[in-house]
Amino acid sequence: MKISRQLKTDIVGYTFIAPNLIGFLIFTLFPVAFSVVISFTDWDYTQGFNSMTFNWGKNFVEMWKDEWFVASLINTFYYSFAVVPATVFIALVLAVVIDKYVIGKTPVRLAMFMPYISNIVALSIVWVMMYSPYGPITQFVQSLGVENPPKWLGDFNWAMPAIIVMSIWAGVGYCIMIYTSAIQSLPTEQYEAAEIDGASEVQKFFKITIPMLSPTTFFLVITTFIASFQVFGQIMIMTRGGPGTSTSVLVHYVYTTAFSFYRMGYAAAISWILFIVLFIITIIQWQGQKKWVSYT
Amino acid sequence: MKAKRLGLMVLSALLTVMVFAGCSKSNSMGTTAPSEASQDTNTGKSDSKQSVKLKMWGAVPPEAGPQAVMDNFNKAFADQGISIEYERYVNDDQGNMKLETNLLAGNDIDIYVSYTLDGLKKRASGQMALDLTPYLEQDKIDLADSFGGAMATSYNIDGKSYAIPTKFDQFGIVLNKDMFDAAGIPIPTEWTMDEFREIAKKLTHGEGQEKVYGMFFNTQQDIFSSLNYFSVQVLGGDVFYKPGGKETNFTDPTIVKSTRTVADMMNVDKSAPTHVDSVTQKLTQEGMFLSGKSAMTIGPWMIRSIKDKVNFPHTFVTAFAPYPTPEKKANMFTQGGLGDLVSINPKSKNTDAAWTFLKWYATEGMLPLSQGGRVPAYKQFDKDSILQAFISGAEDILDAQTTKVVLIEPKTNYAVPSISNKLPEIRKVLGEELEKIYLANKTTETGLADAKKRADELLK
Structure with missing residues (x-):
């Protein structure tokens, strides 16, 4: 009797979550599971399911000899390890400065937040114009006395930094928002104590603000890392991975293999490598947090 | 505990079923498609006397010729009860994907245009294009003879014609x-x-x-x-x-x-x-x-x-x-070639009517597209009337002589x-x-x- 009652409540429970659960199963879990299956196949999806042939681990072995994949992987690391620390650090400094020294905080914060809620396509197109030879950035560099300013998006060495700068600008507003709310809930006792002891502003920032905000920093680092490993929009609009392979990143290469080369299986395999890399990085960060994050 | 395990079992069973169901369904889809298509051809034949509505997909903006073609056709074939409608897709990666998804999904499209041989090959081998060879034989149309010489048959795939190359490309x-x-x-x-x-x-x-x-x-x-x-x-x-x-x-x-x-x-x-x-x-x-x-x-x-x-x-x-x-x-x-490879969707319910349109389009209906700069490939078209359509509205800013020599006259x-x-x-x-x-x-x-x-x- 007891069990059947338990079962009854279970059924009621499942019925309540069914709409969501079914959607999740069909639109998330099934595609994820399916992508595991096709990552072990050769499949040109325009040829129907009959053309799907299993090649087991061949995709996963082959990709390390694929110069585009290796270049994209390296570029993804390059991009993320530049964007994430810079975004988080700049956001932290700006959040503190805005909180302490700026009159009319709300409009300033709003202005900073605008890029985050704007469409990445629009932002990219604006930045393409900014970087063009007659655009403000090139003109500004020229006015500083540089005779041959870099060609930015058309230059092998400068294209990635150009995109990185744009991405930092686009992402910093969100981090400022999170930091601001964290700063506002910080207790004031420590600051008062530090002031009595005669600590300077810089000392207070490094010894009190940064440690107390470490959980927020941790959250931001993890989430922006995950987002930056999946960068696509900027690259697609601004350079399409060029010149050469200098801005080719993993997600863009997945797109290329799937929709230009029609190699669905290989594309799925690369996505899974992307997932594994992200997973490892996230685990390392979780382990690392014991050393620097304080929850007091 | 027990109920929890039961729930888990149900869940995993459900998952397994879904995975396999997904696979088997798609497999059967792949294998039954051709027979479905041939059935459709049969029904198409009996249907063709009633009013038939066709749909054509192409990448040329309607105002650059296709709309005029559609209007001409609808007027000329009203008594046969065939009418046609045009829809534009954008000829880029996304647009082509949209076209292919629609072709794979069903019979909404009857006639469509491919713009590259690569694209056509893909569609032909993916059962997205009808083999036109029987129709061509039935109407005694020799592609090589009528559409730009040996070049036309180079658009055949495994000896079969899956499209009529209607446009003649010559660049400079x-x-x-x-x-x-x-x-x-x-x-x-x-x-x-x-x-x-x-x-x-x-x-x-x-x-x-x-x-x-x-x-x-x-x-x-x-x-x-x-x-x-x-x-x-x-x-x-x-x-x-x-x-x-x-x-x-x-x-x-x-x-x-x-x-x-x-x-x-x-x-x-x-x-x-x-x-x-x-x-x-x-x-x-x-x-x-x-x-x-x-x-x-x-x-x-x-x-x-x-x-x-x-x-x-x-x-x-x-x-x-x-x-x-x-x-x-x-x-x-x-440097030249044929383009605008027009195919029929094998899933179309009206393949006969679609062929009627395609034949008319390739051999006489296409002329309005010359206004948009497309030169018809069918050899019977008069070169001077093509030129006229080609430069119409821009006679003062297009050099007729070189237009004709470089872009229109076949080499x-x-x-x-x-x-x-x-x-x-x-x-x-x-x-x-x-x-x-x-x-x-x-x-x-x-x-x-x-x-x-x-x-x-x-x-x-």
């Missing part, structure tokens, strides 16, 4: 006749790359934003001009490959020569915008040529814009010249591509190396040698 350098006249240069009817380079130099003048370039290569959108338009005249349609297709041909002296000319014109003579300018400013043929910033440009596929005086106001006369050749040789190939020896082994990947490799050459990161020789080495690796 687009030039600003007023600038040529002002410089006292006659419009070339035959020229080498060296002569071309000299002329471009002569036509270049001015500085900074005011500069007028001799030539614009449009490398931002198409970086392969040195092969696809220049070398192809010497090497033929499979310019990327050595005969047999097991090896690429990028170190061929012809390709080296034409690529170096392009690179030098951009970086040494500065008679053409560099690749950097092209990419960073997203230059277009319209923006350069039609605004008078370049005296020549790479190809007439922007003919619609040339004729469009409203959006691209200009008063100079546009003329055409054949592509310059890297070297002089007897029996040169002409004899066409460069026909036949190999497409690993082509997307090879194009990517070559594109990257050409980019390095044009950005002066590598010399032409090393760049092309590297391209060959990398591409040959892919062909192994």
